[in-house]
Amino acid sequence: MTAPIDNLIMNYPLTLPHFFERTRRIFPKKTLATRVPGVGLERMDYGRWAERTTRLAGALKALGVGKGDRVGTFAWNSHRHLEVYFAAPCMGAVLHTVNIRLSAADLTYIINHAGDKVLIVDASCWPTLEPIRKQLKTVEHVIVMKDTPGAQIPAGALDYEALLADARPMETWPALAETDAAGMCYTSGTTGHPKGAVYTHRAIFLHSMASSMTDVLGINERDVILHIVPMFHANAWCVPFAGVLNGATQIFGGPNPQPRDIVEIVHNERVTFVGAVPTVWIAIDAILEAEPRWNISSIRCIPIGGSAAPRALIEKFDKKYGAPMLHAWGMTEMTPLGTVCRLKSYMDALSDEERYAIRAKQGFVAGGVDMRIVDDAGLEQPWDGKSVGEIQVRGPWVIRSYYDNPESADRFTADGWFRTGDVASIDPEGYVQITDRTKDLIKSGGEWISSIDVEMMIMTHPNVLEAAVIAVPHPKWVERPLACVVPRPGTTVEPAEILEYLRPRLAKWALPDEVVLIEAVPKTSVGKFDKKVLRERFKGWTPKG
Ligand code: AMP
Numbered sequence: 001m002t003a004p005i006d007n008l009i010m011n012y013p014l015t016l017p018h019f020f021e022r023t024r025r026i027f028p029k030k031t032l033a034t035r036v037p038g039v040g041l042e043r044m045d046y047g048r049w050a051e052r053t054t055r056l057a058g059a060l061k062a063l064g065v066g067k068g069d070r071v072g073t074f075a076w077n078s079h080r081h082l083e084v085y086f087a088a089p090c091m092g093a094v095l096h097t098v099n100i101r102l103s104a105a106d107l108t109y110i111i112n113h114a115g116d117k118v119l120i121v122d123a124s125c126w127p128t129l130e131p132i133r134k135q136l137k138t139v140e141h142v143i144v145m146k147d148t149p150g151a152q153i154p155a156g157a158l159d160y161e162a163l164l165a166d167a168r169p170m171e172t173w174p175a176l177a178e179t180d181a182a183g184m185c186y187t188s189g190t191t192g193h194p195k196g197a198v199y200t201h202r203a204i205f206l207h208s209m210a211s212s213m214t215d216v217l218g219i220n221e222r223d224v225i226l227h228i229v230p231m232f233h234a235n236a237w238c239v240p241f242a243g244v245l246n247g248a249t250q251i252f253g254g255p256n257p258q259p260r261d262i263v264e265i266v267h268n269e270r271v272t273f274v275g276a277v278p279t280v281w282i283a284i285d286a287i288l289e290a291e292p293r294w295n296i297s298s299i300r301c302i303p304i305g306g307s308a309a310p311r312a313l314i315e316k317f318d319k320k321y322g323a324p325m326l327h328a329w330g331m332t333e334m335t336p337l338g339t340v341c342r343l344k345s346y347m348d349a350l351s352d353e354e355r356y357a358i359r360a361k362q363g364f365v366a367g368g369v370d371m372r373i374v375d376d377a378g379l380e381q382p383w384d385g386k387s388v389g390e391i392q393v394r395g396p397w398v399i400r401s402y403y404d405n406p407e408s409a410d411r412f413t414a415d416g417w418f419r420t421g422d423v424a425s426i427d428p429e430g431y432v433q434i435t436d437r438t439k440d441l442i443k444s445g446g447e448w449i450s451s452i453d454v455e456m457m458i459m460t461h462p463n464v465l466e467a468a469v470i471a472v473p474h475p476k477w478v479e480r481p482l483a484c485v486v487p488r489p490g491t492t493v494e495p496a497e498i499l500e501y502l503r504p505r506l507a508k509w510a511l512p513d514e515v516v517l518i519e520a521v522p523k524t525s526v527g528k529f530d531k532k533v534l535r536e537r538f539k540g541w542t543p544k545g
Contacts, residue, residue, distance in 0.1 A: 013178040014202045015180070015201040016086060016089045016182055017173040019244050019245045023245065026247060028050070029045055030248070032046060032049050032250050033079070033249075033250075033251045036148065036149065037148055037254060038149065049079055051169065053086050053087045054169035057090060059164060062168070063140070067092040067093070068092070068181065069117045070096045070116045071087075071088040071118050072097075072098050073095065073120050074121040074129060074232075075100070075231070076124070076147060076256065077228070079252055081252070082244070084120050085183075089182035089201065091174065092176055094181045095184070097232040097235065098111060098232055099525055104131060104132050107132060108135045108136065109194065110194055110196075113196065114184060114196060117138060117141075119143070120143045121142060121157075122144075123146050123151035124147050124256075142156070143158045143160050144157040144158065146159075147255050176201060179202060183198070184197065184403060185234060193405075195402040196403035203335050204238065207335045210337065210366055210397075215340075216337070216340055216367070217326070218301065219245075219246055219248060219273065220246050221246050222272070223249065224273070225239060225273045226253065226265055227251065229275050229277075229306075230526065233332075234331070235335070237305075238336065248273075260287055262276070263288065266298065267294050267295055273302075274299060275302065275303035275305075279527050279528075279529075281302070282310075288320075288321060299322075299323035301324060302325045306528055308360075308362075308434060308455075310456055311360035311460070327341040327361065327363055328362070329363065331422075333399045333418060334395075334397060334399075335397035335398075337366055337369075337397070339364055339365050339432050340363045340364075341358070360456070361427075361432060362434050364432065368397070369394070369397075370394050375388075383427065386425060388423055390419060391424050391432070392418060422437060423436045423437070423450075434452060435448075435450035440531060442470075444510075447509050451481065453510070454483065454510055455467045457502060462488070463488050466485075467483055467485045467521075468483075468529045468534055469512060470535050472538055483512040484521065485516070495514070495516065499515055514541075
């Protein structure tokens with residue numbers, strides 16, 4: 001008989017205490033910092049952060065937090081938030097990052113549905129929670145962090161710093177399985193109740209390794225990361241975990257950071273890595289245009305996603321500011337990374353025009369994730385750059401179910417894929433191009449119109465700041481596109497001029513019937529165009545002709 005040959009590698013669990021302990025030993029001198037409004041950066045190092053994290057875990061344990069208990073956070077980005085990011089999962093509890101921008105009704109639903117036992121709240125965010133406090137049935141303790149100078153601890157709440165000062169540090173972590181829940185996050189969905197995605201230790205571990213790959217986000221020890229993507233939105237794209245794994249310098253944006261704060265910190269701290277949604281970069285561009293004294297060329301990578309990044313923006317940040325953008329696509333349900341758009345080495349030889357056309361796509365799938373596109377009839381579509389279908393994914397950091405939400409079972413296929421609800425084509429080189437959310441597609445006279453394509457084209461007009469295209473009902477064509485356009489400040493643009501501009505650039509049926517000028521495109525809690533609000537506003541719109 002031959003000796004057994006399979007399974008001779010240790011079954012070492014992929015859990016977060018590994019990241020924590022490694023970094024505590026190897027990178028204690030590296031810097032963490034948080035922006036304090038009106039003061040500047042409050043600096044500390046990983047050594048002190050690690051000590052504070054073990055104290056926080058000890059304090060939570062003393063409050064009765066145990067295995068599987070939910071520790072909610074309701075906070076801006078800060079080193080304190082990063083303490084909860086590790087204290088909760090390392091002690092076997094679950095970090096639940098709650099989106100501070102949601103409505104009172106959604107917040108009540110989410111916190112009760114998750115069953116948070118403790119809430120750790122920034123003082124500046126407390127006024128949002130206070131009115132619903134009594135309806136939060138499972139919350140036993142509220143702990144408040146002072147995030148602005150002069151902040152007060154509200155009556156009935158515990159003082160975060162006092163708790164840490166009095167705590168007995170937790171020096172050994174309990175044994176954890178890699179399939180244990182480490183974190184959870186509710187999607188800012190536009191229909192029905194928000195749905196919870198629960199991340200295992202394993203998912204976060206593998207995702208962090210993937211984002212450290214040179215060809216993914218390349219997060220490394222030399223990076224100076226500025227966190228602007230909220231830590232309550234898909235774990236700030238999971239970058240804080242990868243930052244700890246690599247001992248990168250991490251700067252947190254603090255309470256309500258504005259585009260000007262971002263520019264200042266990048267300039268002063270020589271930031272190398274800072275992600276945000278396109279709307280933030282559009283605002284930053286306006287500042288850089290007006291005030292050329294700012295230099296952001298220390299940036300090696302701006303991961304940009306959440307919604308499609310306009311090609312002109314990518315090109316301008318490259319050529320004018322020396323700050324390369326990396327278009328990426330993902331979602332809360334994917335921890336969140338799906339694709340990043342890097343050119344292949346042999347594409348260096350392409351023309352400028354061709355290279356930027358590729359870089360405006362969402363890129364190819366990150367190692368670890370499988371992807372396919374499937375049409376309405378359930379047929380897998382070819383990767384020919386023309387056929388479109390819903391993106392379906394599977395992989396070690398993709399959810400296989402929402403938390404306690406049987407109604408959403410139809411988001412998963414019988415053969416084990418997650419239905420993203422995004423519609424895309426994939427070209428023969430593997431580059432994905434998102435054309436829409438399934439619900440944003442416009443069906444006109446039997447032809448599908450991609451609202452994103454039309455928006456991106458309008459946004460190439462020099463006098464346009466932002467554009468959102470929605471479907472409006474039409475008696476003959478069923479639906480027609482209506483373009484809502486925000487002129488660039490200091491310029492004027494006429495609707496007719498935009499239509500003339502688009503005419504040679506779009507298929508005839510995709511040309512919007514009408515362009516209306518608006519002051520600003522409404523945004524969701526995470527900075528995406530909120531088309532729901534626009535649809536409501538224009539629901540009585542009567543088509544011309
Ligand atoms: P969220 O879970 O809030 O991060 O939202 C995920 C959704 O944002 C995706 O399903 C897409 O519809 C959209 N999205 C994310 N990145 C991009 C991108 N680069 N281009 C277009 N849409 C995007």
